[in-house]
Amino acid sequence: MTGKVINVKYLARVEGEGGLNIQIKDDAVTGVQLKIFEPPRFFEAFLRGRNFTEAPDITSRICGICPVAYQMSAVHAMEAALGVTVVGPIRALRRLLYCGEWIESHGLHVFMLHAPDFLGYQDAIQMAQDHPDLVKMGLKLKKVGNDIVSTLGGREIHPINVRVGGFYKAPSKRDLAPLAESLKWAREAAIKAVRWVGGFTFPEFERDYEFVALRHGQEYPFNEGRLVSNKGLDIDVRDYEQHFVEEQVPYSHALHSTLKARGSYFTGPLARYNLNFDLLTPLAREMAREAGLGPVCRNPFQSIIVRAVEMLYAVEEALAIIAAYEKPEMPAAPVSPRAVVGYAATEAPRGLLYHRYRLDENGVILEAKIVPPTSQNQGTIEADLHQFVAARLALPEDQLTWQCEQMVRNYDPCISCATHFLKVTLERR
């Protein structure tokens, strides 16, 4: 056989603009490039000179799907810098806000972006013609997540209520009560979702990944914890840049992030699940087992099951937080600026989101560094495709191209985030 190229000019059902180019020569894969051509927006540059209080609102504009993640990493980095620890109901409300974003983002990805691949539809709207009840359930589940974010944050996209130190206004118990009612429905819906996606057919594919996630020890991680991996990494977040490095490649506007010691790694739902399985709720663990997962899952195609399990976890956690909530006297802890550096990483729906800020004595940002999940997963996505395509060269072109797209979507890549991605092209020469 001669050479060939798999080229997906615009990758669909991902957030942002990117493509994929795979070169094949003499029945061997010779190159894989995930191309992120989303135009760069230079957030790290224009954060310089802004007040530390502006970081949550400005960085949320990096991503319309996971603005809460940006707000959470920003406020935690600022608080770490300024020596503020947020406890009690304010801390719980931040976990609740993140539950909302996970439910909304995972709901979107599981039902609208990824499931159509497994069932052979171009999109969820086409899928809705044959499976109307499931698509409606998915939309309603997504809405439950969005309702949490808008109740706490004012609106679903770019919430306005998050500040360094806490919130501008804390909700009353009565404000949260309607959420509990819809969350009870969502618990049953999430169980159905796990069963549904557990029944899909998954391509056989595994690699010996290094999974990296936060581990808190008492809770499934959102905002706090040490950075750990299945290959011995166990560090404080402030030491992140001693262990990880970002590199620029000519074909992408997103920087590639790697572990200095061991290269590419894997962040996101699968990594969180594998490193924190013991901290899921008993029901989430039981449903994962029923869907065919053990405590460790190495098949990235099964990440759709893990997302559904995490939705169930987030629903249960949200219910527990609301049941225990008492309105705090003050919505935020006081903060005062000083010249210092602060670091934080939180678990965005797609994985680890690292922020570092250097402030002057007035709280003006002198330097900002942001490492989003998709730039961390880029190397792993390319390595996956290399191995995946090599074993499937005999497949018809259309089918192989679609499966490559599906492989990329396993990571729920967020390209707007990564440029601080998806066209697929297969090239055979």
Added chain:
Amino acid sequence: MAPKRKPRLSVWKFASCDGCQLSLLDCEDELLTVAGAVEIAYFVEASRAMVKGPYDLTLVDGSITTAHDAKMIQHVRRASKYLVALGTCANSGGIQALRNFKEVNDFIAAVYEKPQYIKTLKESTPIAAHVKVDFGLNGCPINKHQLLSVVNAFLQGRPPQVRSHSVCIDCKLRGNICVMVMGTPCLGPVTHAGCGALCPTYHRGCYGCYGPKETPNTAALSAWFSQRMGMSEPNLVRAFRAFYANAPAFRQESEAHDR
């Protein structure tokens, strides 16, 4: 007689966070109804199926920041009967228009180690700087209910109607206590309504993410901020130079304090 063809909708993204086009997918209760009324012909974030134009209605999210995109928007315009610009990026250049106030090469060098790989224009510009825009819906992000009403207006063949008063009016309608009275600077008096006066409702000052209202008196508000609330000149610059930094009224006001 042949059955009437459904109107074709296309959705395009340029430099943005994706939030405004996501607003369409966030219409959880209405999405399937919309999908029943139109043919969603091009919407890469939602579908692999990409149907070529012409399109009856095109929604554009994002600003123009690269030579590639400047060319692409011309193609999108030619393929579209009506073109609606969504959000701050498409209508004024977005938060990334902060580059317009600096030297862009310094920005590239701050983020990228090998600047030679980065191709970008000097400025982030709105869609209307490149092609005719039939309607601009503002907000960062846009209000999804306003989006549905605008889509509906074009499908019905009538002009879209979005109220153009200031955030203050919405605040009064909600019965909020004015946050300025409580000592919090607020851009509400000069900012276009549409969010429902969210920030004051949550006890914070409006930060202008729906852009300037028609004929805003920004100078009077700045004077109030500085004389009665003690706001410094750098903070006045920051207040007006944010999500609508490049909108003329806010741009002029920030430049007046940036000396």
